[in-house]
Amino acid sequence: MSLLVVNQVTKTYGSSGWSRTGKQAGSGVTDVTFQVEPGMCLGILGESGAGKSTLGKIVLGLLPPDSGSVGFQGMDLYRSDRHTRKRLRRDLQVVFQDCYSAVNPRMTVKQIIGEPLRNYERLSAKEEKLVIAELLETVGLATTDMEKMPDQMSGGQLQRVNIARAIALKPKMIVLDEPVSSLDMIVQKQILYHLRELKEKIGLSYLFISHDVLAVNVLSDEVAIIERGRIVETMETAHMFHCVHPASKRIIHG
Template identity: 70%
Template sequence: MSLLVLENISKTYEASGWFGMKKTSAAKASSSGVRDISLVVEPGMCLGILGESGAGKSTLARIVLGLLAPDHGRVTFQDVDLYRCDRRTRQRLRRDLQVVFQDSYSAVNPRQTVQQIIGEPLRNFERFSAQEEKRIIAELLETVGLRASDMVKTPKQMSGGQLQRVNIARAIALKPKLIVLDEPVSSLDMIVQKQILLHLKELKQHLNLSYLFISHDVMAVHVLSDQVAIIDNGMIMESINTDDLFECNHPVSRRIVHSV
Protein backbone atom coordinates (compact mmCIF):
# COMPACT_ATOMS: atom_id res chain seq x y z
CA MET A 1 0.00 0.00 0.00
CA SER A 2 1.36 3.42 -1.00
CA LEU A 3 1.72 5.85 1.89
CA LEU A 4 0.54 9.02 0.14
CA VAL A 5 -1.31 9.28 -3.17
CA LEU A 6 -2.34 12.49 -4.92
CA GLU A 7 -4.72 11.97 -7.82
CA ASN A 8 -5.37 14.81 -10.29
CA ILE A 9 -5.15 17.55 -7.65
CA SER A 10 -6.12 21.05 -8.76
CA LYS A 11 -6.46 24.28 -6.79
CA THR A 12 -7.03 27.79 -8.16
CA TYR A 13 -7.48 31.08 -6.34
CA GLU A 14 -9.74 34.06 -6.62
CA ALA A 15 -8.29 37.54 -6.83
CA SER A 16 -9.97 40.89 -6.19
CA GLY A 17 -10.90 42.82 -9.32
CA TRP A 18 -12.11 46.40 -9.71
CA PHE A 19 -14.09 47.76 -6.73
CA GLY A 20 -13.47 44.59 -4.74
CA MET A 21 -15.35 42.33 -7.14
CA LYS A 22 -14.14 38.73 -7.14
CA LYS A 23 -12.82 37.17 -10.29
CA THR A 24 -10.79 34.08 -11.07
CA SER A 25 -7.22 35.15 -11.72
CA ALA A 26 -5.43 33.00 -14.30
CA ALA A 27 -2.11 34.61 -13.40
CA LYS A 28 -2.57 33.88 -9.70
CA ALA A 29 -3.70 30.34 -10.40
CA SER A 30 -0.72 29.67 -12.58
CA SER A 31 1.79 31.21 -10.18
CA SER A 32 0.51 29.80 -6.88
CA GLY A 33 -2.15 27.18 -7.60
CA VAL A 34 -1.71 23.65 -8.87
CA ARG A 35 -3.25 21.85 -11.83
CA ASP A 36 -3.79 18.14 -12.33
CA ILE A 37 -1.04 17.01 -9.92
CA SER A 38 -0.62 13.25 -9.42
CA LEU A 39 2.11 11.92 -7.08
CA VAL A 40 2.88 8.82 -5.02
CA VAL A 41 5.07 8.52 -1.92
CA GLU A 42 6.00 4.99 -0.92
CA PRO A 43 7.04 3.94 2.62
CA GLY A 44 10.68 4.78 3.34
CA MET A 45 10.94 7.09 0.33
CA CYS A 46 11.86 10.76 -0.03
CA LEU A 47 10.04 12.42 -2.91
CA GLY A 48 11.50 15.81 -3.80
CA ILE A 49 9.27 18.55 -5.19
CA LEU A 50 11.54 20.94 -7.06
CA GLY A 51 10.42 24.28 -8.43
CA GLU A 52 11.05 28.00 -8.48
CA SER A 53 9.24 30.51 -6.26
CA GLY A 54 5.57 30.79 -7.20
CA ALA A 55 5.50 27.39 -8.89
CA GLY A 56 2.80 26.06 -6.54
CA LYS A 57 4.99 24.17 -4.03
CA SER A 58 3.53 25.77 -0.90
CA THR A 59 -0.03 25.21 -2.13
CA LEU A 60 0.80 21.55 -2.66
CA ALA A 61 2.28 21.26 0.85
CA ARG A 62 -0.83 22.76 2.45
CA ILE A 63 -3.08 20.38 0.52
CA VAL A 64 -1.04 17.35 1.64
CA LEU A 65 -1.14 18.53 5.26
CA GLY A 66 -4.92 18.80 5.19
CA LEU A 67 -4.85 22.60 5.55
CA LEU A 68 -6.20 23.54 2.12
CA ALA A 69 -8.89 21.54 0.35
CA PRO A 70 -8.30 21.04 -3.37
CA ASP A 71 -10.95 22.11 -5.88
CA HIS A 72 -10.64 18.78 -7.65
CA GLY A 73 -8.88 15.48 -7.08
CA ARG A 74 -8.18 13.16 -4.18
CA VAL A 75 -5.54 13.01 -1.41
CA THR A 76 -5.13 9.57 0.14
CA PHE A 77 -2.91 9.02 3.17
CA GLN A 78 -2.56 5.48 4.51
CA ASP A 79 -5.44 4.49 2.23
CA VAL A 80 -7.79 7.10 3.76
CA ASP A 81 -9.14 10.11 1.84
CA LEU A 82 -7.97 13.11 3.90
CA TYR A 83 -10.81 15.36 2.77
CA ARG A 84 -13.65 12.86 2.99
CA CYS A 85 -12.95 11.18 6.33
CA ASP A 86 -14.54 12.19 9.61
CA ARG A 87 -12.84 14.45 12.15
CA ARG A 88 -11.87 11.60 14.46
CA THR A 89 -10.14 9.69 11.66
CA ARG A 90 -8.33 12.81 10.51
CA GLN A 91 -7.10 13.41 14.07
CA ARG A 92 -5.80 9.84 14.22
CA LEU A 93 -3.96 10.29 10.93
CA ARG A 94 -2.52 13.61 12.09
CA ARG A 95 0.01 11.96 14.39
CA ASP A 96 1.47 10.09 11.40
CA LEU A 97 1.74 13.23 9.23
CA GLN A 98 4.11 15.91 10.55
CA VAL A 99 5.81 18.97 9.09
CA VAL A 100 9.01 21.01 9.33
CA PHE A 101 8.61 24.56 8.03
CA GLN A 102 11.14 26.91 6.44
CA ASP A 103 11.35 29.54 9.19
CA SER A 104 12.50 27.78 12.35
CA TYR A 105 11.70 30.77 14.57
CA SER A 106 8.15 31.46 13.40
CA ALA A 107 7.34 27.73 13.73
CA VAL A 108 7.70 27.84 17.53
CA ASN A 109 6.30 29.81 20.45
CA PRO A 110 9.15 32.14 21.48
CA ARG A 111 7.99 32.07 25.11
CA GLN A 112 8.25 28.29 25.41
CA THR A 113 11.32 26.31 26.34
CA VAL A 114 12.70 23.60 24.06
CA GLN A 115 11.21 21.03 26.42
CA GLN A 116 7.74 22.56 26.00
CA ILE A 117 8.12 22.84 22.20
CA ILE A 118 9.10 19.21 21.68
CA GLY A 119 6.72 17.98 24.35
CA GLU A 120 3.64 19.54 22.72
CA PRO A 121 2.81 16.64 20.35
CA LEU A 122 3.58 14.14 23.13
CA ARG A 123 1.06 15.85 25.39
CA ASN A 124 -1.51 16.03 22.59
CA PHE A 125 -1.36 12.35 21.63
CA GLU A 126 0.20 10.46 24.56
CA ARG A 127 -0.22 10.20 28.32
CA PHE A 128 3.30 10.09 29.70
CA SER A 129 4.32 11.03 33.22
CA ALA A 130 6.38 14.22 33.54
CA GLN A 131 9.51 12.17 34.20
CA GLU A 132 8.95 9.87 31.21
CA GLU A 133 8.20 12.81 28.92
CA LYS A 134 11.43 14.51 30.00
CA ARG A 135 13.41 11.33 29.29
CA ILE A 136 11.89 11.02 25.79
CA ILE A 137 12.63 14.69 25.01
CA ALA A 138 16.25 14.23 26.13
CA GLU A 139 16.57 11.24 23.78
CA LEU A 140 15.00 13.19 20.90
CA LEU A 141 17.45 16.06 21.40
CA GLU A 142 20.38 13.67 21.29
CA THR A 143 18.90 12.01 18.18
CA VAL A 144 19.02 15.32 16.29
CA GLY A 145 22.53 16.17 17.46
CA LEU A 146 21.73 18.43 20.42
CA ARG A 147 22.25 17.93 24.15
CA ALA A 148 19.69 17.02 26.78
CA SER A 149 20.66 20.18 28.67
CA ASP A 150 19.35 22.26 25.73
CA MET A 151 15.78 21.55 26.80
CA VAL A 152 15.82 24.46 29.25
CA LYS A 153 16.72 26.99 26.53
CA THR A 154 14.30 29.28 24.72
CA PRO A 155 14.35 29.92 20.93
CA LYS A 156 16.23 33.21 21.26
CA GLN A 157 19.09 31.34 22.96
CA MET A 158 19.60 29.09 19.94
CA SER A 159 20.96 29.55 16.44
CA GLY A 160 18.75 28.99 13.40
CA GLY A 161 20.33 25.60 12.75
CA GLN A 162 19.92 24.49 16.36
CA LEU A 163 16.29 25.57 16.42
CA GLN A 164 15.58 23.76 13.15
CA ARG A 165 16.94 20.61 14.82
CA VAL A 166 14.44 21.24 17.62
CA ASN A 167 11.67 21.45 15.01
CA ILE A 168 12.87 18.16 13.53
CA ALA A 169 12.87 16.57 17.00
CA ARG A 170 9.28 17.74 17.47
CA ALA A 171 8.32 16.32 14.07
CA ILE A 172 9.74 12.86 14.83
CA ALA A 173 8.50 12.73 18.45
CA LEU A 174 5.42 10.67 17.56
CA LYS A 175 7.31 8.41 15.14
CA PRO A 176 5.25 9.57 12.14
CA LYS A 177 4.99 7.77 8.84
CA LEU A 178 5.50 10.91 6.71
CA ILE A 179 7.15 14.28 7.28
CA VAL A 180 6.53 17.20 4.93
CA LEU A 181 9.75 19.22 4.71
CA ASP A 182 8.73 22.65 3.39
CA GLU A 183 12.00 24.43 2.45
CA PRO A 184 13.54 23.30 5.79
CA VAL A 185 17.09 24.55 5.12
CA SER A 186 16.64 27.53 2.78
CA SER A 187 17.01 30.12 5.58
CA LEU A 188 20.25 28.58 6.90
CA ASP A 189 23.84 29.14 5.79
CA MET A 190 25.49 26.62 3.49
CA ILE A 191 27.45 24.72 6.13
CA VAL A 192 24.42 24.31 8.41
CA GLN A 193 22.26 23.35 5.41
CA LYS A 194 24.57 20.46 4.64
CA GLN A 195 24.62 19.32 8.28
CA ILE A 196 20.81 19.35 8.52
CA LEU A 197 20.34 17.56 5.19
CA LEU A 198 22.79 14.80 6.07
CA HIS A 199 21.14 14.43 9.47
CA LEU A 200 17.70 14.16 7.86
CA LYS A 201 19.11 11.47 5.59
CA GLU A 202 20.45 9.54 8.58
CA LEU A 203 17.13 9.84 10.42
CA LYS A 204 15.26 8.60 7.35
CA GLN A 205 17.36 5.44 7.27
CA HIS A 206 17.47 4.91 11.04
CA LEU A 207 13.76 5.52 11.70
CA ASN A 208 12.43 4.35 8.30
CA LEU A 209 10.85 7.75 7.69
CA SER A 210 9.22 8.97 4.49
CA TYR A 211 9.65 12.57 3.35
CA LEU A 212 7.92 14.93 0.97
CA PHE A 213 10.78 17.39 0.47
CA ILE A 214 9.68 20.71 -1.06
CA SER A 215 12.48 22.99 -2.21
CA HIS A 216 13.76 25.38 -4.86
CA ASP A 217 17.33 24.23 -4.15
CA VAL A 218 18.51 21.71 -6.74
CA MET A 219 21.51 20.53 -4.72
CA ALA A 220 19.47 20.05 -1.53
CA VAL A 221 16.91 17.99 -3.42
CA HIS A 222 19.70 15.95 -4.99
CA VAL A 223 21.23 15.16 -1.58
CA LEU A 224 18.06 13.98 0.15
CA SER A 225 15.58 12.71 -2.43
CA ASP A 226 15.13 9.29 -4.03
CA GLN A 227 12.87 10.64 -6.78
CA VAL A 228 12.11 14.19 -7.92
CA ALA A 229 8.99 15.79 -9.40
CA ILE A 230 9.80 19.08 -11.13
CA ILE A 231 6.95 21.58 -10.89
CA ASP A 232 6.40 24.76 -12.88
CA ASN A 233 3.30 26.94 -13.28
CA GLY A 234 1.40 24.60 -10.99
CA MET A 235 2.03 21.50 -13.11
CA ILE A 236 4.43 18.56 -12.97
CA MET A 237 6.85 18.95 -15.86
CA GLU A 238 8.78 15.73 -15.25
CA SER A 239 9.24 12.99 -12.65
CA ILE A 240 12.71 11.50 -12.54
CA ASN A 241 15.06 9.39 -10.44
CA THR A 242 17.47 11.58 -8.47
CA ASP A 243 20.52 9.98 -10.09
CA ASP A 244 19.22 11.24 -13.45
CA LEU A 245 18.25 14.71 -12.22
CA PHE A 246 20.93 16.55 -14.19
CA GLU A 247 20.01 14.69 -17.36
CA CYS A 248 16.30 15.56 -17.43
CA ASN A 249 14.55 15.83 -20.80
CA HIS A 250 11.86 18.49 -20.56
CA PRO A 251 13.07 22.00 -21.58
CA VAL A 252 11.47 23.60 -18.50
CA SER A 253 13.03 20.95 -16.25
CA ARG A 254 16.44 21.61 -17.74
CA ARG A 255 16.03 25.34 -17.16
CA ILE A 256 15.09 24.84 -13.51
CA VAL A 257 17.76 22.24 -12.79
CA HIS A 258 20.62 24.06 -14.49
CA SER A 259 19.69 27.44 -13.01
CA VAL A 260 21.79 26.34 -9.99
Protein backbone atom coordinates in the same frame (compact mmCIF):
# COMPACT_ATOMS: atom_id res chain seq x y z
CA MET B 1 0.36 0.16 -0.62
CA SER B 2 1.69 3.66 -1.29
CA LEU B 3 1.94 5.84 1.81
CA LEU B 4 0.77 9.02 0.06
CA VAL B 5 -1.27 9.19 -3.14
CA VAL B 6 -2.01 12.61 -4.63
CA ASN B 7 -4.40 12.11 -7.53
CA GLN B 8 -5.30 14.81 -10.09
CA VAL B 9 -5.31 17.58 -7.49
CA THR B 10 -6.26 21.07 -8.64
CA LYS B 11 -6.43 24.25 -6.56
CA THR B 12 -7.13 27.63 -8.15
CA TYR B 13 -7.00 30.88 -6.21
CA GLY B 14 -9.79 33.31 -7.07
CA SER B 15 -9.08 36.98 -7.77
CA SER B 16 -11.74 38.13 -5.30
CA GLY B 17 -13.66 37.09 -2.19
CA TRP B 18 -12.38 35.14 0.82
CA SER B 19 -9.69 33.38 -1.22
CA ARG B 20 -7.94 36.57 -2.29
CA THR B 21 -4.24 36.06 -1.60
CA GLY B 22 -2.54 38.65 -3.73
CA LYS B 23 -1.96 36.01 -6.39
CA GLN B 24 -3.38 36.17 -9.86
CA ALA B 25 -6.46 34.12 -10.62
CA GLY B 26 -5.47 30.82 -12.10
CA SER B 27 -2.38 30.31 -9.91
CA GLY B 28 -2.13 27.28 -7.62
CA VAL B 29 -1.77 23.70 -8.84
CA THR B 30 -3.39 21.88 -11.73
CA ASP B 31 -4.01 18.14 -12.17
CA VAL B 32 -1.08 17.13 -9.93
CA THR B 33 -0.53 13.41 -9.44
CA PHE B 34 2.26 11.61 -7.59
CA GLN B 35 2.91 8.92 -4.99
CA VAL B 36 5.28 8.52 -2.06
CA GLU B 37 6.23 5.02 -0.96
CA PRO B 38 7.17 4.02 2.61
CA GLY B 39 10.76 4.98 3.41
CA MET B 40 11.07 7.19 0.34
CA CYS B 41 11.85 10.88 -0.13
CA LEU B 42 10.18 12.62 -3.05
CA GLY B 43 11.58 16.04 -3.85
CA ILE B 44 9.20 18.65 -5.27
CA LEU B 45 11.53 21.03 -7.09
CA GLY B 46 10.44 24.32 -8.57
CA GLU B 47 10.98 28.04 -8.70
CA SER B 48 9.24 30.60 -6.49
CA GLY B 49 5.54 30.84 -7.35
CA ALA B 50 5.43 27.44 -9.04
CA GLY B 51 2.84 26.08 -6.59
CA LYS B 52 5.12 24.21 -4.18
CA SER B 53 3.75 25.72 -0.97
CA THR B 54 0.16 25.31 -2.13
CA LEU B 55 0.84 21.64 -2.76
CA GLY B 56 2.43 21.24 0.66
CA LYS B 57 -0.61 22.75 2.40
CA ILE B 58 -2.94 20.45 0.46
CA VAL B 59 -0.92 17.37 1.44
CA LEU B 60 -0.93 18.46 5.10
CA GLY B 61 -4.71 18.75 5.12
CA LEU B 62 -4.61 22.53 5.54
CA LEU B 63 -5.98 23.59 2.15
CA PRO B 64 -8.77 21.58 0.52
CA PRO B 65 -8.28 21.10 -3.23
CA ASP B 66 -10.97 22.16 -5.68
CA SER B 67 -10.82 18.70 -7.21
CA GLY B 68 -8.84 15.50 -6.95
CA SER B 69 -7.95 13.51 -3.85
CA VAL B 70 -5.20 13.08 -1.26
CA GLY B 71 -4.86 9.58 0.13
CA PHE B 72 -2.67 8.92 3.16
CA GLN B 73 -2.25 5.40 4.55
CA GLY B 74 -5.15 4.31 2.36
CA MET B 75 -7.56 6.94 3.71
CA ASP B 76 -8.87 10.04 1.95
CA LEU B 77 -7.51 13.00 3.89
CA TYR B 78 -10.41 15.31 3.03
CA ARG B 79 -13.31 12.85 3.06
CA SER B 80 -12.53 11.10 6.33
CA ASP B 81 -14.31 11.87 9.58
CA ARG B 82 -12.76 14.10 12.23
CA HIS B 83 -11.49 11.21 14.36
CA THR B 84 -9.77 9.56 11.39
CA ARG B 85 -8.20 12.84 10.29
CA LYS B 86 -6.76 13.40 13.76
CA ARG B 87 -5.27 9.90 13.68
CA LEU B 88 -3.80 10.50 10.23
CA ARG B 89 -2.45 13.90 11.33
CA ARG B 90 -0.37 12.15 14.00
CA ASP B 91 1.49 10.26 11.28
CA LEU B 92 1.91 13.30 9.02
CA GLN B 93 4.15 16.03 10.43
CA VAL B 94 5.88 19.10 9.00
CA VAL B 95 9.09 21.12 9.28
CA PHE B 96 8.75 24.67 7.96
CA GLN B 97 11.33 26.99 6.41
CA ASP B 98 11.43 29.65 9.14
CA CYS B 99 12.57 27.87 12.27
CA TYR B 100 11.85 30.88 14.50
CA SER B 101 8.27 31.61 13.41
CA ALA B 102 7.48 27.88 13.64
CA VAL B 103 7.86 27.94 17.44
CA ASN B 104 6.35 29.90 20.31
CA PRO B 105 9.14 32.24 21.44
CA ARG B 106 7.83 32.08 25.03
CA MET B 107 8.20 28.32 25.24
CA THR B 108 11.30 26.42 26.29
CA VAL B 109 12.75 23.76 24.01
CA LYS B 110 11.27 21.18 26.37
CA GLN B 111 7.79 22.67 25.96
CA ILE B 112 8.15 22.96 22.18
CA ILE B 113 9.13 19.33 21.67
CA GLY B 114 6.69 18.15 24.31
CA GLU B 115 3.66 19.84 22.70
CA PRO B 116 2.72 16.96 20.33
CA LEU B 117 3.40 14.44 23.10
CA ARG B 118 0.92 16.23 25.35
CA ASN B 119 -1.65 16.33 22.53
CA TYR B 120 -1.48 12.64 21.71
CA GLU B 121 0.20 10.73 24.55
CA ARG B 122 -0.50 10.28 28.23
CA LEU B 123 2.95 10.49 29.77
CA SER B 124 4.00 11.40 33.26
CA ALA B 125 6.27 14.44 33.64
CA LYS B 126 9.24 12.13 34.18
CA GLU B 127 8.41 9.99 31.14
CA GLU B 128 7.96 13.05 28.94
CA LYS B 129 11.31 14.47 30.03
CA LEU B 130 13.05 11.19 29.20
CA VAL B 131 11.45 11.09 25.75
CA ILE B 132 12.44 14.71 25.05
CA ALA B 133 16.02 14.03 26.16
CA GLU B 134 16.18 11.07 23.76
CA LEU B 135 14.76 13.17 20.92
CA LEU B 136 17.34 15.90 21.52
CA GLU B 137 20.13 13.33 21.35
CA THR B 138 18.61 11.88 18.17
CA VAL B 139 18.87 15.25 16.40
CA GLY B 140 22.37 15.94 17.69
CA LEU B 141 21.58 18.33 20.55
CA ALA B 142 22.44 18.12 24.23
CA THR B 143 19.83 17.16 26.81
CA THR B 144 20.70 20.36 28.68
CA ASP B 145 19.31 22.32 25.70
CA MET B 146 15.76 21.51 26.78
CA GLU B 147 15.66 24.43 29.22
CA LYS B 148 16.78 26.99 26.62
CA MET B 149 14.52 29.54 24.96
CA PRO B 150 14.40 29.84 21.14
CA ASP B 151 16.37 33.10 21.14
CA GLN B 152 19.22 31.33 22.92
CA MET B 153 19.75 28.98 19.99
CA SER B 154 21.23 29.38 16.53
CA GLY B 155 19.05 28.86 13.46
CA GLY B 156 20.56 25.44 12.86
CA GLN B 157 20.01 24.36 16.47
CA LEU B 158 16.42 25.56 16.46
CA GLN B 159 15.68 23.77 13.19
CA ARG B 160 16.93 20.58 14.88
CA VAL B 161 14.42 21.30 17.65
CA ASN B 162 11.69 21.55 15.01
CA ILE B 163 12.82 18.23 13.56
CA ALA B 164 12.76 16.68 17.05
CA ARG B 165 9.19 17.92 17.50
CA ALA B 166 8.23 16.51 14.09
CA ILE B 167 9.55 13.03 14.90
CA ALA B 168 8.28 12.99 18.51
CA LEU B 169 5.17 10.95 17.63
CA LYS B 170 7.12 8.59 15.35
CA PRO B 171 5.22 9.68 12.23
CA LYS B 172 5.23 7.81 8.94
CA MET B 173 5.91 10.94 6.89
CA ILE B 174 7.24 14.48 7.25
CA VAL B 175 6.59 17.33 4.82
CA LEU B 176 9.79 19.38 4.62
CA ASP B 177 8.87 22.83 3.34
CA GLU B 178 12.19 24.51 2.40
CA PRO B 179 13.64 23.36 5.76
CA VAL B 180 17.21 24.54 5.17
CA SER B 181 16.90 27.52 2.81
CA SER B 182 17.28 30.10 5.60
CA LEU B 183 20.46 28.49 6.98
CA ASP B 184 24.06 28.95 5.93
CA MET B 185 25.65 26.38 3.63
CA ILE B 186 27.55 24.45 6.30
CA VAL B 187 24.50 24.12 8.55
CA GLN B 188 22.33 23.22 5.54
CA LYS B 189 24.59 20.30 4.77
CA GLN B 190 24.57 19.12 8.40
CA ILE B 191 20.75 19.23 8.59
CA LEU B 192 20.29 17.46 5.24
CA TYR B 193 22.66 14.65 6.12
CA HIS B 194 20.97 14.30 9.49
CA LEU B 195 17.56 14.08 7.84
CA ARG B 196 18.91 11.41 5.52
CA GLU B 197 20.33 9.51 8.49
CA LEU B 198 16.95 9.64 10.25
CA LYS B 199 15.24 8.40 7.09
CA GLU B 200 17.54 5.39 6.90
CA LYS B 201 17.53 4.71 10.64
CA ILE B 202 13.81 4.89 11.45
CA GLY B 203 12.25 4.48 8.00
CA LEU B 204 10.81 7.97 7.62
CA SER B 205 9.25 9.13 4.38
CA TYR B 206 9.64 12.74 3.26
CA LEU B 207 7.97 15.10 0.84
CA PHE B 208 10.82 17.57 0.36
CA ILE B 209 9.63 20.89 -1.08
CA SER B 210 12.51 23.02 -2.32
CA HIS B 211 13.91 25.34 -4.96
CA ASP B 212 17.45 24.12 -4.20
CA VAL B 213 18.73 21.57 -6.71
CA LEU B 214 21.72 20.52 -4.61
CA ALA B 215 19.61 20.04 -1.46
CA VAL B 216 17.11 17.88 -3.36
CA ASN B 217 19.99 15.87 -4.79
CA VAL B 218 21.30 15.10 -1.29
CA LEU B 219 18.04 13.90 0.27
CA SER B 220 15.61 12.72 -2.41
CA ASP B 221 15.18 9.33 -4.04
CA GLU B 222 12.98 10.79 -6.77
CA VAL B 223 12.28 14.33 -7.87
CA ALA B 224 9.19 15.88 -9.45
CA ILE B 225 9.65 19.17 -11.30
CA ILE B 226 6.78 21.63 -10.84
CA GLU B 227 6.28 24.49 -13.29
CA ARG B 228 3.33 26.89 -13.14
CA GLY B 229 1.38 24.53 -10.92
CA ARG B 230 1.93 21.40 -13.00
CA ILE B 231 4.27 18.45 -12.55
CA VAL B 232 6.14 18.45 -15.86
CA GLU B 233 8.64 15.67 -15.22
CA THR B 234 9.36 13.02 -12.57
CA MET B 235 12.56 10.99 -12.42
CA GLU B 236 14.96 9.20 -10.11
CA THR B 237 17.25 11.75 -8.50
CA ALA B 238 20.27 9.90 -9.85
CA HIS B 239 19.04 10.80 -13.36
CA MET B 240 18.03 14.36 -12.48
CA PHE B 241 20.80 16.01 -14.48
CA HIS B 242 19.66 14.11 -17.58
CA CYS B 243 16.18 15.62 -17.54
CA VAL B 244 14.45 16.26 -20.86
CA HIS B 245 11.66 18.79 -20.28
CA PRO B 246 12.68 22.40 -21.08
CA ALA B 247 11.42 23.65 -17.69
CA SER B 248 13.35 20.92 -15.89
CA LYS B 249 16.52 21.82 -17.77
CA ARG B 250 16.12 25.48 -16.87
CA ILE B 251 15.50 24.76 -13.17
CA ILE B 252 18.16 22.06 -12.76
CA HIS B 253 20.90 23.42 -14.95
CA GLY B 254 20.18 27.11 -14.36
